[in-house]
Amino acid sequence: MAARGTFITLEGGEGAGKSTQVALLAKALRAAGKEIVETREPGGATGAEEIRALLVRGAPERWDPMTEALLHFAARREHLTRLIEPALAQGRWVISDRFADSTLVYQGLGQGLGRPAFQTLYDLVVGALGPDLTLILDLPVTKGLARARARDGGPGGGGETRYEAMDVAFHERLRQGFREVAEAEPGRCVVIDASGPVEAVQAAIRSAVTQRLGVAL
Numbered sequence: 001m002a003a004r005g006t007f008i009t010l011e012g013g014e015g016a017g018k019s020t021q022v023a024l025l026a027k028a029l030r031a032a033g034k035e036i037v038e039t040r041e042p043g044g045a046t047g048a049e050e051i052r053a054l055l056v057r058g059a060p061e062r063w064d065p066m067t068e069a070l071l072h073f074a075a076r077r078e079h080l081t082r083l084i085e086p087a088l089a090q091g092r093w094v095i096s097d098r099f100a101d102s103t104l105v106y107q108g109l110g111q112g113l114g115r116p117a118f119q120t121l122y123d124l125v126v127g128a129l130g131p132d133l134t135l136i137l138d139l140p141v142t143k144g145l146a147r148a149r150a151r152d153g154g155p156g157g158g159g160e161t162r163y164e165a166m167d168v169a170f171h172e173r174l175r176q177g178f179r180e181v182a183e184a185e186p187g188r189c190v191v192i193d194a195s196g197p198v199e200a201v202q203a204a205i206r207s208a209v210t211q212r213l214g215v216a217l
Helices: 018-031 046-056 065-089 100-110 115-125 141-152 168-184 198-213
Strands: 007-012 036-040 093-097 133-138 189-193
Touching (some): 007 018, 007 100, 007 168, 018 198, 046 065, 065 093, 100 168, 189 198
Parallel strands (some): 007 093, 007 133, 133 189
16 A cells, blocks of 8 residues: 655745746656645636636625635535545645635635634544645735736736735735744744745745655755
């Protein structure tokens, strides 16, 4: 039987560069001999990608916070059962652009749903499975939103702008929320300064992976 794989998540606010950093980290880990699965949330499985379209498009006020959290956890269940859990069971390394921390921060803290409701859903849907390492990409809100709007306003932006259209106070709550997650779980989480060039951010990520997971990158 193959040893269980390793689960890495990248978290952070809008425009933090998670997708770019996931791809770069996956490339580095493949070069180190690891079999890698790259994925994202919401999404990562057919049904979950269909739910994603409901969440990332439309008006900011489209959903009640509880409805929104339920949609995220429905997508997450599909993601877990159809992609993440099978890949880990086969000994693969899974790198996900967002996971449950985003629901805690966006809906639980940012939209006022609260931790108890989040935890109930987490226990029901995710249970004991969780990331081995979470890299939280941190940068000033105004810088992140400027990056996100430049990205989504250009070719290939895809119109997934619902969250970045929310007010600045919401995004400030997100930044603080991710910092609170890191402070509460220092054994799992590493905060990465994402305000610099892509190469500098990737170097910090590789250093954290080497230190925490023992893989030379």
